[in-house]
Amino acid sequence: MPIRRLRKAYYGCNPMYVVSEFGRIAMEFLRKGTNPKIYEGAARKLNVSSETIQHGVEGLTYLLTESSKLLISEIDFQDSVLVLGFSEELNSLLLQLYLDNRKEIRSILSELAPKLPSYHSLEWRLDVQLASRSLRQQIKPAVILKLHLNQNGNQTTKILQTDPATLLHLIQQLEQALGEMKTNHCRRIVRNIK
Numbered sequence: 598m599p600i601r602r603l604r605k606a607y608y609g610c611n612p613m614y615v616v617s618e619f620g621r622i623a624m625e626f627l628r629k630g631t632n633p634k635i636y637e638g639a640a641r642k643l644n645v646s647s648e649t650i651q652h653g654v655e656g657l658t659y660l661l662t663e664s665s666k667l668l669i670s671e672i673d674f675q676d677s678v679l680v681l682g683f684s685e686e687l688n689s690l691l692l693q694l695y696l697d698n699r700k701e702i703r704s705i706l707s708e709l710a711p712k713l714p715s716y717h718s719l720e721w722r723l724d725v726q727l728a729s730r731s732l733r734q735q736i737k738p739a740v741i742l743k744l745h746l747n748q749n750g751n752q753t754t755k756i757l758q759t760d761p762a763t764l765l766h767l768i769q770q771l772e773q774a775l776g777e778m779k780t781n782h783c784r785r786i787v788r789n790i791k
Contacts, residue, residue: 615643615653616687620694622650623658627705664695665702714746714753723761740764 622635633647636654640647664674674695678688720743725736742757759767777783 613687613690616657616690616694618642619650619653619657620698622654623661624698624701626654626658627662627702660691661695661698661702662706665699666706668699668703671696712749714748717745717747717752719744 618639622639625632625635636647636650639650643650660678664677669677671692674692675688678691683691722741722743723738724741725738727736738761740759740761742759744755744757746753746755778787
């Protein structure tokens with residue numbers, strides 16, 4: 598796990614300085630991407646290998662991004678960091694680093710997230726072929742859906758076609774998923790995600 602790399606990286610150095618330096622490098626990594634020169638400069642300052650610095654920064658970046666993504670509370674963050682075995686002073690420094698940077702990390706993560714289209718409206722039509730010389734007995738109904746979507750401020754339209762049996766199956770699956778959300782297990786998961 599990348600968090601353990603952070604623990605290994607600071608042994609033998611001033612831990613407060615290392616966490617401050619790694620925090621600065623981790624935020625630069627999130628803002629601008631990876632830069633091997635920064636790792637080499639920090640490695641010279643701390644008298645360790647560049648790879649050790651990189652692993653430590655990746656571990657801290659992982660800790661900060663996952664914590665910010667889930668928007669965990671101070672108590673949950675402290676519980677998460679407690680298993681690393683750092684001193685109380687170092688844990689409080691990590692907490693402060695998280696609290697100071699979580700809004701910026703969340704904004705960076707939201708910029709990196711893919712921009713998916715969102716639902717705007719739906720039009721539907723039922724088409725039925727009533728008669729045909731070649732198919733006298735068969736009726737083939739089709740449901741045509743015109744889906745209006747918003748994507749980056751632009752409206753797009755998608756045309757979908759299905760048969761009524763498939764549409765009924767889809768409705769049943771969606772109703773089952775909504776019913777599943779009402780179970781205690783799902784409520785507990787949703788509560789922990791928030």
